[in-house]
Amino acid sequence: MLDEFECKRQRKQVVKAHGTTKDKVSHFLSTSNPLVFRYKMAQQIKDISMRLDKVAADRHKFGLQPIDVDTRVVHRREMRETTHSHVNDSDVIGREQDKGEIIELLMQQNPNDDHKSLSVIPIVGMGGLGKTTLAKFVFNDKGINKCFPLKMWVCVSDDFDLKQLIIKIINSADDSVFLADAPDRQKNLNKMDLEQLQNQLRNKLADQKFLLVLDDVWNEDRVKWVGLRNLIHVGAAAGSKILVTTRSHSIASMMGTASSHILQGLSLEDSWSLFVRWAFNEGEEENYPQLINIGREIVKKCRGVPLAVRTLGS
Numbered sequence: 001m002l003d004e005f006e007c008k009r010q011r012k013q014v015v016k017a018h019g020t021t022k023d024k025v026s027h028f029l030s031t032s033n034p035l036v037f038r039y040k041m042a043q044q045i046k047d048i049s050m051r052l053d054k055v056a057a058d059r060h061k062f063g064l065q066p067i068d069v070d071t072r073v074v075h076r077r078e079m080r081e082t083t084h085s086h087v088n089d090s091d092v093i094g095r096e097q098d099k100g101e102i103i104e105l106l107m108q109q110n111p112n113d114d115h116k117s118l119s120v121i122p123i124v125g126m127g128g129l130g131k132t133t134l135a136k137f138v139f140n141d142k143g144i145n146k147c148f149p150l151k152m153w154v155c156v157s158d159d160f161d162l163k164q165l166i167i168k169i170i171n172s173a174d175d176s177v178f179l180a181d182a183p184d185r186q187k188n189l190n191k192m193d194l195e196q197l198q199n200q201l202r203n204k205l206a207d208q209k210f211l212l213v214l215d216d217v218w219n220e221d222r223v224k225w226v227g228l229r230n231l232i233h234v235g236a237a238a239g240s241k242i243l244v245t246t247r248s249h250s251i252a253s254m255m256g257t258a259s260s261h262i263l264q265g266l267s268l269e270d271s272w273s274l275f276v277r278w279a280f281n282e283g284e285e286e287n288y289p290q291l292i293n294i295g296r297e298i299v300k301k302c303r304g305v306p307l308a309v310r311t312l313g314s
Helices: 002-018 021-029 034-061 096-107 131-139 142-147 162-177 194-205 222-234 249-255 268-279 289-301 306-313
Strands: 119-124 150-155 210-217 241-246
Touching: 002 034, 096 119, 096 131, 096 142, 096 241, 119 131, 119 249, 131 210, 131 241, 150 162, 162 194, 162 222, 194 222, 222 249, 241 249, 268 289, 268 306, 289 306
Parallel strands: 119 241, 150 210, 210 241
Antiparallel strands: none
């Protein structure tokens, strides 16, 4: 159907640029007449909608359940940029309540009064909802800085490679508090085997109350996760926490020791505030009242997804 639209557009350009009056009259009287074409395409769209409705009805008739296809293990290095921990608080809109709830979980004593346990708190939500932004918002909170002497940020994203993740955690720990600690050794991390790396990791985490953010986790391999968790756990001081962001509820269930924080879309007004910030310079929107209603209609279609709001606004 889209090909037909494209063909129609190109035919119209050719006739307009090179056609004679006779050609243009013939074009109008043929089945390519704009009115006829619109009617035909409207019928096609209606037919497709009916087919999709039937597919949806069949799903319920056969008791089929939706699954999250994004949880399949694939390499996403080219699809997803590596994240970092910096964020300006003023750029985060509509996430104060989420931030407060997560900080409360991070400040709580570990479950079952077990001082040796390592709490893992997942943030779950579809792509574009701002899981990473929320994690940054929490990570840079002044209260969190006081509570956790050591903070580490690791973007997992790609395949869950245990060795590379350990190296990332060690490097993040160095950036946080160990800048003067043998910088030359960091150049040799890739040459070390797993036994040497786990000793390095244990030394970095020893007796440190830390917060580790594992951002953008995709891998559902429980064996790999348990292997990493056990290595981290060995050096964890009482009250240490791991904050995980993921799109997958099954990953959150596998990794989490507490209930997942399910991230919802922004409210309509928060979405509008975010849209205005990206669509106009500060205060400039007042100069374009004719665009305000258009902008609000665009925001409604974004359904509270910050990435969509930000992208269309900009």
